[in-house]
Amino acid sequence: MEELNAIGVILRAFDSFRVKSCIDFVPRISEEYYISVQKLNGCFSDIGKSEANEQVLSIGKHCDFVHIVEHEFLHALGFFHEQSRYDRDDYVTIVTENIQEDYKDNFEVLSRENSSTQGTPYDYWSVMHYSKYEFSIGNGSTIITKDPKFQNVIGQTLGMSPLDALELNLFYKCNSTIAFKMYCGFTNGTMCEMNRCSQSGNGWKIVTQVHGGPSSDHTNLPSGNNNNSQETGYFMHASTASGLEGDSARLETQRMDLRRECNAQCLQFYYYHSGNKSDELNIWIREFQDGQDPTGTLRLMGHITGPPTSHWKLQHVSLNATKQFQVVFEARKGAENSTGGFSVDDISLSETECPHVTLQIDEFEKLFNSTSDIKTIIYSPRQYSKEGYAYRAAASINKTFVGLYVQLVSGDSDNELEWPCLQRQITLQMLDQTPNFQLQMSKQRSFTTSQNQATSNGTVYWTNPRETGEQIVDENEGLIYVGPLVGLHKFTSLEEMQLRDFLKGGSAIFTFNFQDLTPLANGSTLPCPQLKPVNATQLAKHLDESPCPSWTLSTTVPPQTTVKSLAPEMAASPALTFLLVLKLLEL
Ligand SMILES: [Zn+2]
Numbered sequence: 001m002e003e004l005n006a007i008g009v010i011l012r013a014f015d016s017f018r019v020k021s022c023i024d025f026v027p028r029i030s031e032e033y034y035i036s037v038q039k040l041n042g043c044f045s046d047i048g049k050s051e052a053n054e055q056v057l058s059i060g061k062h063c064d065f066v067h068i069v070e071h072e073f074l075h076a077l078g079f080f081h082e083q084s085r086y087d088r089d090d091y092v093t094i095v096t097e098n099i100q101e102d103y104k105d106n107f108e109v110l111s112r113e114n115s116s117t118q119g120t121p122y123d124y125w126s127v128m129h130y131s132k133y134e135f136s137i138g139n140g141s142t143i144i145t146k147d148p149k150f151q152n153v154i155g156q157t158l159g160m161s162p163l164d165a166l167e168l169n170l171f172y173k174c175n176s177t178i179a180f181k182m183y184c185g186f187t188n189g190t191m192c193e194m195n196r197c198s199q200s201g202n203g204w205k206i207v208t209q210v211h212g213g214p215s216s217d218h219t220n221l222p223s224g225n226n227n228n229s230q231e232t233g234y235f236m237h238a239s240t241a242s243g244l245e246g247d248s249a250r251l252e253t254q255r256m257d258l259r260r261e262c263n264a265q266c267l268q269f270y271y272y273h274s275g276n277k278s279d280e281l282n283i284w285i286r287e288f289q290d291g292q293d294p295t296g297t298l299r300l301m302g303h304i305t306g307p308p309t310s311h312w313k314l315q316h317v318s319l320n321a322t323k324q325f326q327v328v329f330e331a332r333k334g335a336e337n338s339t340g341g342f343s344v345d346d347i348s349l350s351e352t353e354c355p356h357v358t359l360q361i362d363e364f365e366k367l368f369n370s371t372s373d374i375k376t377i378i379y380s381p382r383q384y385s386k387e388g389y390a391y392r393a394a395a396s397i398n399k400t401f402v403g404l405y406v407q408l409v410s411g412d413s414d415n416e417l418e419w420p421c422l423q424r425q426i427t428l429q430m431l432d433q434t435p436n437f438q439l440q441m442s443k444q445r446s447f448t449t450s451q452n453q454a455t456s457n458g459t460v461y462w463t464n465p466r467e468t469g470e471q472i473v474d475e476n477e478g479l480i481y482v483g484p485l486v487g488l489h490k491f492t493s494l495e496e497m498q499l500r501d502f503l504k505g506g507s508a509i510f511t512f513n514f515q516d517l518t519p520l521a522n523g524s525t526l527p528c529p530q531l532k533p534v535n536a537t538q539l540a541k542h543l544d545e546s547p548c549p550s551w552t553l554s555t556t557v558p559p560q561t562t563v564k565s566l567a568p569e570m571a572a573s574p575a576l577t578f579l580l581v582l583k584l585l586e587l
Pocket residue numbers: 071075081
């Protein structure tokens with residue numbers, strides 16, 4: 001199922017263009033100029049628009065990686081390799097004698113006029129940069145960076161860098177993204193035009209630390225990439241230390257409009273819970289009929305309660321707004337005494353699907369160092385895919401490498417499901433915790449379940465675990481059956497984790513997707529993601545109030561009809577659309 005996996009990866013790469021840049025891709029109908037993606041011998045593309053009636057871009061065998069797909073599409077969009085820039089000799093040394101004879105031309109330098117730099121600085125992180133061993137005769141590096149700390153950065157296999165995206169937007173003279181909606185890190189004490197209000201005196205406050213924790217914001221937590229942050233960081237905090245049970249404090253984003261067909265959005269933010277286990281952080285969306293609708297309609301989308309946390313925790317909340325909406329963070333005081341409250345920081349919102357499983361491992365390095373030759377394996381709780389397959393995600397740590405895996409486990413509807421469980425794309429990801437979602441360069445790898453993935457005695461990995469799995473006792477002391485752990489033993493290393501914000505405040509975050517690609521195999525498109533309803537006992541909650549009044553209201557404007565203009569980064573401006581057909585040829 002290589003073709004299927006490649007199509008799934010290409011779709012993921014398109015979403016990354018939609019989040020990071022102003023470029024969009026749509027299916028070709030009858031246009032003269034379009035890209036035809038084919039499975040030929042290798043990964044390649046022409047540079048820029050070259051041919052009418054089908055311009056071929058090849059995603060061949062072993063090209064089914066997001067960073068490779070992005071690289072080839074950037075060629076098609078007009079990009080040359082980064083180390084071909086006219087000024088590259090100021091940044092890298094090309095070791096000609098180490099280059100294979102037939103490939104020496106690939107290292108030529110472009111003239112200033114032909115370089116596609118758009119005035120951006122030389123970027124060692126570019127997805128268009130060759131690696132240190134590219135086309136080497138096997139006798140050492142072909143490229144040496146003048147600044148040695150980038151020697152292991154060039155040729156990175158993560159994806160488009162922030163400068164690649166900036167260059168793309170400058171080249172196409174657009175800056176509005178299809179899928180990215182907002183980011184707020186409360187930098188310099190600003191609130192990104194969010195509004196707040198509360199019933200009692202305990203509203204959301206912008207702070208730099210809280211007595212009961214956290215002692216600093218999330219944005220400026222140290223990472224492997226940056227250990228000496230001097231900046232004072234801000235975050236939002238709602239105390240539950242005083243007041244009455246049920247007291248409610250709200251923090252509300254600006255209204256946002258939707259741009260994509262599927263009504264699927266992902267809210268991600270970090271929270272710190274230093275209150276009582278009975279306190280609650282509720283995530284609502286308020287949808288408006290139109291710009292004139294003053295009150296809107298609230299729906300509960302997420303709910304955090306229970307024991308306090310000792311670290312900032314990443315939370316994803318899947319949303320399905322269908323019209324103009326805002327997100328409401330509601331902190332609600334519980335029945336028992338509290339000495340703290342809820343804090344939030346680094347809020348991002350995108351029109352993309354949320355990851356299906358998140359595994360946050362705090363004090364990760366300690367785990368790394370304490371683990372000798374023995375592997376430590378950390379499992380997620382049991383998950384259910386949309387169709388009802390039960391699985392767990394897992395991370396293994398030994399002294400050198402981190403492995404990421406998925407395994408099928410027995411579930412509630414195994415008898416009604418089709419076995420083996422094939423054509424599912426598993427995506428393993430290590431999250432780059434760079435605070436601004438749009439600037440992240442996470443590492444991801446995907447594979448698709450198939451009949452060929454089997455043990456030496458022929459048992460397919462994806463058969464019903466009740467029939468071929470092993471019986472174990474899970475974290476809830478229940479007996480379950482588990483299939484084999486399938487994934488990558490050497491997904492990453494501690495060395496690689498220190499290149500970017502993969503370890504932040506000592507925490508590593510891995511995400512997993514389990515996606516049914518069967519519709520693609522049958523020639524149709526993937527359906528829109530469906531949300532599981534929020535835990536039914538929570539639906540009885542009510543929050544009847546109108547939106548918090550906007551802090552920029554002037555007395556001459558009646559509050560009920562105020563429609564605030566969007567911040568510049570959210571302003572609507574036409575995004576560019578590229579046409580393509582996905583057609584992977586049978587070999
Ligand atoms: Zn290339």
